[in-house]
Structure formats: structure tokens, C-alpha cells
Amino acid sequence: MAGGPAGEQHGRMDRHTLLSREDVATDLEGSGFRHDGERLTAEFRTADFASAVRLLDTVAVEADSMNHHPDVHLGWGRIEFDLLSHDVGGVTARDVALARRIGEIASEQGAAVG
Numbered sequence: 001m002a003g004g005p006a007g008e009q010h011g012r013m014d015r016h017t018l019l020s021r022e023d024v025a026t027d028l029e030g031s032g033f034r035h036d037g038e039r040l041t042a043e044f045r046t047a048d049f050a051s052a053v054r055l056l057d058t059v060a061v062e063a064d065s066m067n068h069h070p071d072v073h074l075g076w077g078r079i080e081f082d083l084l085s086h087d088v089g090g091v092t093a094r095d096v097a098l099a100r101r102i103g104e105i106a107s108e109q110g111a112a113v114g
């Protein structure tokens with residue numbers, strides 16, 4: 001999207017504006033995430049439990065560096081990330097930015113969407 005991901009069109013990250021499904025659709029393309037009305041969510045499949053944990057470990061470092069964190073559901077060969085800006089109770093540009101990074105990391109580590 002020209003001017004960067006949603007919330008950045010005006011050259012600044014608007015951290016608190018709530019974004020709709022339509023606002024984020026283009027920015028989420030290729031990330032594996034979708035806007036389910038309340039949050040951004042994605043599930044990734046991995047080779048085994050340890051690889052799901054390794055993916056989570058890499059995401060955890062990135063989340064700390066962004067100071068924005070996912071809610072996670074972890075299982076054998078699968079991991080689900082749910083993103084919500086807890087301070088405003090909805091999806092903001094912070095969630096879009098983290099979703100894009102998680103999608104990149106998952107792809108780098110060979111995790112399959114879905």
C-alpha cells in the first residue's frame with residue numbers, strides 16, 4: 001500500500017486507531033493472517049512440536065523488540081497466533097506490523113499456513 005501498512009499512510013504509526021477488516025486486507029496479504037472481526041489470527045503447521053516452539057521462540061524475541069505480543073495456542077506440529085492491541089481492545093497498526101513479521105519468520109522457518 002502506498003505510504004506503508006495501514007495506520008502509516010500519513011508517515012506516522014497511528015498506534016491506537018482501530019482498523020477494520022477492509023483497512024488491513026491488503027497489508028495482510030501473504031502473511032497467513034486474517035481479521036476475524038475482533039483480532040488478527042493465523043495458524044501455522046510445523047514438522048513437530050520442537051519446531052513449533054522454535055518458531056515461537058523467534059517470534060518472542062521479535063515481539064519483545066516491538067513491545068507488542070501475540071496470544072498463542074501451541075500444539076504438536078501447529079501454532080496459532082492471535083493479535084489484538086489489548087490497550088485499545090481491537091486491531092491496530094501494531095497488530096498489522098507484528099502479523100507481517102510473524103508471517104515472514106514463519107516462511108523463513110518453513111512453517112505452512114493453515
Ligand SMILES: C[C@H](O)[C@H](O)[C@H]1CNC2=NC(N)=NC(=O)C2=N1
Pocket residue numbers: 067068069070083084085086087088
Ligand atoms: C507496558 C507494555 O508496553 C504494554 O503492556 C504492551 C506490551 N505488549 C502488548 N501487546 C499487545 N498485544 N497489546 C498491548 O496493548 C501491549 N502492551
